[in-house]
Amino acid sequence: MNRPVTTIKQIADAAGVHPSTVSRALDPKKRHLVADDVARRISARAEALGYQPNRLAANLRLGRSDLVGVLLPDITNPVFAPILGGITEVLSAEGYAPIVADAGNISSQQISFVERLLSQRVDGLILATVSQDDELVGFCLRRGVPVILVNRSEARDRVSSVVSDDEMGMRLAVDHLVDIGHRRIAHIAGPLSTSTGALRRDGFERAMARHGLTGAVREAAGYTREGGALAATYLVGGPHQVTAIVAANDLLAIGALDALQERHLRCPEDISLVGHNDMPLVDVVSPPLTTVRIEHREMGRIAARMLIEMLQSKSAEIRHVVLPPELVVRKSTQPAA
Amino acid sequence: MNRPVTTIKQIADAAGVHPSTVSRALDPKKRHLVADDVARRISARAEALGYQPNRLAANLRLGRSDLVGVLLPDITNPVFAPILGGITEVLSAEGYAPIVADAGNISSQQISFVERLLSQRVDGLILATVSQDDELVGFCLRRGVPVILVNRSEARDRVSSVVSDDEMGMRLAVDHLVDIGHRRIAHIAGPLSTSTGALRRDGFERAMARHGLTGAVREAAGYTREGGALAATYLVGGPHQVTAIVAANDLLAIGALDALQERHLRCPEDISLVGHNDMPLVDVVSPPLTTVRIEHREMGRIAARMLIEMLQSKSAEIRHVVLPPELVVRKSTQPAA
DNA sequence: AAAAATAATGCAATCGATTGCAATCAGTCA
């Protein structure tokens, strides 16, 4: 900082009133307490002097910061841009500023980020980072920090969340493949320590069972393209003779495409492939990816709205919003031979 | 906020010392001013009470905020995730928290965002939003706000920036196409109000002139997929008989692919295509995109480092870092027929 | 005109951390 900025005292001097009157005149909710001519004089001086309120000072007094921490596991994973877009849209509209932390997946590191955020006295946190039994969530709960989970949830019902319907999503994918004749369907699971990994794996198995089928499952090390490639390599190299793969997200599916290409297998002629999320550009990959669409931007908006409601109502009520998925059939799936 | 949090006074009471001694003991730079046994007693009490410094209070006193504003024109444009990743990485490592604003391209809206950030007393700003003669930059300069431009620069030499070598990038693209026999090469320009739009257009024309060629140019309305599609439709529908297109960025190129497909033109057989940026996933689009790679994450890191240096040295020296581009040949270009 | 009611304004304290300087303490030396 260290820039000369105008204070309320300077405006008070210029307008010939007390600083408290300036404060009241410039606050829309207190404006009525000041005489019209005085308030006008104050506003004019404030504008002439380029007054910009110091939210640090006001918030110190008010016991708030108007800041919200947003933790992402990997900022460059394309699924997070629309989520973050929805979050920042709603927070900004309500007067909050989002501090973004690219927090990775290691809890000690995440906790370190959150400690920094707590020093800044963030009003609340939106976590996209959680595992099934999350240490960071425990840390936040112990400190009474308002928290909303987005995209992933915890196995325990400790905090509110907004997620997609993982079971329904997997059912859409499996049903689609079964409908076009596939029976030997495998699943690339995301990390089972995350709700999306575990629930989609469960959903896959449940959907398969509904058709009296079982399918091979391989957990990827992370929600990465490389993780998808390794898992796909395992699945197509095994005894399963799979004709189709359902991936837990689009990045895993792209990795699977890499692996198929490396083994000179064609998609969808040799192996059909379904992703999850409908992240940007999967419609122009080769082949255009059949996937399960989640409205991520809306997910981000809902998360931000839930946090704001929580802050304004002081309510501790725990809620879960589950977004419906939608199957988007493109060219990565075709009838089984 | 409104959560019971431990203050320095509580620690002072628990340790039987004055609050100022607590403050000194907990600050690594002042620790030597406190007796060892006293400091240890204070640290123990602070840890037992879960003390978390209130940076709002400290920063009010210090005249800083440890916050940095980062303005993006469109958070969902894939080029910005790696830039933002690099920015947040370096800022976090140096104790700053990045407030992210998805600020769009309208200056009045951007200024509104920045006013909010100035109220939060951000220590500086990193702007990825600028046009050639940017109103927001003027606004910041008038207020003495430290600013670094990233990805785009201004025509005027008012503030430091880190950008890519647009002229070299276009030269790589044009030379590659000319080398494989193309002579009728067109250019989809980004918005000419932005430095990337204008400099890449200029670079295109200069590179063409080096080969004694001229090329058709069409400006896209925005750096969007739709903008690219419209411009490509114009260029391939015109009298130019183009055999190749150089797009000002990858999103424009993807849009051009959409347009080609709609007109039943094949890429690269009918029209070769070169993008710019090498954003994530262009290697798996159909066809894998030939493009000019920019190290965006490094760009973000450099921008953050530059801002931090500016803040720590109080230097007003204006610097420009220009990153070298690299041609990445994939399958969207082939020899002219 | 005086009293009562209402409106407007100023005062002083608060929020929590930091720090220059004064006061006190501890150690050393003559």
Add this chain to the structure above:
DNA sequence: TGACTGATTGCAATCGATTGCATTATTTTT
């Protein structure tokens, strides 16, 4: 033991905005 010096600690003010309550001014009522 007293004087001197350096170390340690406490005091009081600061940062800038907010607000409960007291004071003052203005308006309304009797």
